[in-house]
Amino acid sequence: MSSPLREIRELTRVRITLMLREPEAIFWMLIFPVILALILSLAFSGDRTQPSRVAVLAGEEGDELAAMLEADDGIELVRLSDESKAERKLLRGSYDAVVIPGEIPEVRYDPERPEGATAKLRVEAIWQKATSPTPLPEMRTETRKETGERYIDFFFPGLLGMNLMGTGVWGVGFAIVDTRRRKLLKRMMVTPMRRSSFLFSFLASRTVFMVIEVAVILGFGLLVFGVPFQGSALLFSLFCLLGTLSFTGLGLLLASRVKTIEGISGVANAALLPMWLLSGIFFSYERFPEVIHPVIRCLPLTAMNDALRAIMLDGTTMLELLPEVGILALWGAVTFLVAVRIFRWE
Numbered sequence: 001m002s003s004p005l006r007e008i009r010e011l012t013r014v015r016i017t018l019m020l021r022e023p024e025a026i027f028w029m030l031i032f033p034v035i036l037a038l039i040l041s042l043a044f045s046g047d048r049t050q051p052s053r054v055a056v057l058a059g060e061e062g063d064e065l066a067a068m069l070e071a072d073d074g075i076e077l078v079r080l081s082d083e084s085k086a087e088r089k090l091l092r093g094s095y096d097a098v099v100i101p102g103e104i105p106e107v108r109y110d111p112e113r114p115e116g117a118t119a120k121l122r123v124e125a126i127w128q129k130a131t132s133p134t135p136l137p138e139m140r141t142e143t144r145k146e147t148g149e150r151y152i153d154f155f156f157p158g159l160l161g162m163n164l165m166g167t168g169v170w171g172v173g174f175a176i177v178d179t180r181r182r183k184l185l186k187r188m189m190v191t192p193m194r195r196s197s198f199l200f201s202f203l204a205s206r207t208v209f210m211v212i213e214v215a216v217i218l219g220f221g222l223l224v225f226g227v228p229f230q231g232s233a234l235l236f237s238l239f240c241l242l243g244t245l246s247f248t249g250l251g252l253l254l255a256s257r258v259k260t261i262e263g264i265s266g267v268a269n270a271a272l273l274p275m276w277l278l279s280g281i282f283f284s285y286e287r288f289p290e291v292i293h294p295v296i297r298c299l300p301l302t303a304m305n306d307a308l309r310a311i312m313l314d315g316t317t318m319l320e321l322l323p324e325v326g327i328l329a330l331w332g333a334v335t336f337l338v339a340v341r342i343f344r345w346e
Contacts, residue, residue: 051073052074052097052118052119052123053076053078053097053115053119053286054069054075054076054077054078054096054097054098054099054119054122055077055078055080055086055095055099056078056079056098056099057079057080057086057098057099057100057101058081064101065105066079068127069099069123072126074122075119075122075123088314089286090108090109094286096109096115096116096118097116097120097123099123107120107124152225153227154284154309155281155282156221156312157305157313158279158281160214160218160308161243161301161304162301163213163217164210164213164214164243164247164304165250165275165300165301166272167206167213167247168246168247168248168250168251169247169248169251169254169268169271169272170251171206171209171251172202172206172248172255173251173254173258173264173268174255174264175202176202176255176256177255177261180258180259181259181261185345189345195343199252199336199340202248203248203249203336206244207241207244210240210241210244214237214240228312230313230314230315231310231312231314231315231316231317232315232318235311235317235318235321236312239308239311239325240308242304242328242332243328245328245332245336246304246328246329246331247300248336249332249333249334249335249336250271250300251268252335252336252339252343253338254267254271255267256342256343256344257342257343259344274299275299275300275301275302278296278299279299279302279304280306300328300331303323303324303328304328307321307324307328
C-alpha cells in the first residue's frame with residue numbers, strides 16, 4: 001500500500017496536469033489579469049497624480065484662458081465650441097469640469113465626483129496664480145446635478161449592452177460547438193434542411209430571448225434604481241434588435257470552425273475582453289489616448305453603449321444615431337455572411 005505522501009503527490013500532479021489542459025482556466029488565471037492591467041494602464045496611466053480633463057469653450061476670451069490652463073501639467077485641456085455638447089459630456093463623466101470664459105470665468109462641475117472637485121480647485125488655483133499679484137475675483141462656480149448623471153445612470157446602459165453581447169456570443173457559440181461536438185450537425189445535414197436556415201434559427205431564437213432579457217433588466221433599472229428613460233421606446237427597441245443581431249452574428253462567426261467547449265471559451269474571451277474594457281461600460285472610453293478613439297468607436301459594443309446612453313439619458317433622435325446604426329448593421333451583416341461561408345458542418 002502506498003504512503004499518504006506518495007498519494008498526495010500523485011493526486012496533486014494529476015490535478016495540475018488537468019488544470020494545464022484547460023485553456024479557459026489558464027486564460028482567466030494568468031492572461032486575463034495581465035491584459036486587464038495593460039489596458040487599464042492606458043486609461044489611467046502615469047506614475048503621478050492624474051491630470052484633470054477640463055473643457056474650455058472656444059472664443060477670444062476662451063483662447064486666452066485655455067492657454068493659461070494648458071500650460072499647467074495638472075490639466076488635460078479640451079477646446080470645444082458647443083456648450084450643450086460640453087454639458088452632456090460633463091454629465092457623462094467625459095470631462096471633470098467645463099470652464100465658461102468671461103470677465104469672470106465660470107467653472108461647472110459635479111461636486112459629488114472627486115475628480116470634479118479636484119478639477120475645480122486646480123482651475124481656480126491656476127486662475128489666481130497666472131494673473132497679477134493683485135488677487136482677482138474668485139471664479140464663479142455652478143454645480144451640475146441633473147437626472148441621468150449618477151454613476152448608475154452611466155453604467156446601466158453599458159451593463160445592458162454588455163449583457164446582450166455576452167448572451168449573444170456565448171449563448172450561440174456554446175450551443176453550436178456543443179451540437180458539433182455531439183455530432184448532431186452531421187445528422188441534420190442528411191435532412192432537407194437549408195444550412196442558412198439552421199444559422200438563421202440562432203438569430204431568430206436570440207431575438208425572442210432578447211425581448212425577455214431587455215424587459216427584465218430594463219424594468220429592474222427603472223423601478224429599483226430610477227434610471228431615467230428620456231427617449232423613444234421604439235428607437236431603443238430598434239437598437240436592442242440591431243445589437244442582438246450584430247452580437248449573434250459575431251457568435252456564429254467565432255463558433256463556425258471550433259470543435260470543443262474549451263476552444264470556444266478561449267476564442268470568445270479573446271474577442272470580448274477588448275470590448276469589455278474599451279467600449280465604455282465602466283468608465284468613459286475618452287479616458288484612453290485620443291489616437292485610439294476612432295478604433296474604439298468602430299467596435300459594436302461601443303456603438304451599442306453610445307446609442308443606448310444617448311436614447312435613455314439624452315432623448316437623442318434617430319438622425320443623430322445613424323453612425324451607430326451603420327456600425328451595428330455592418331458588423332451583423334459581415335459576421336453572418338462570413339460565418340455562412342466558412343462554417344464547419346462536420
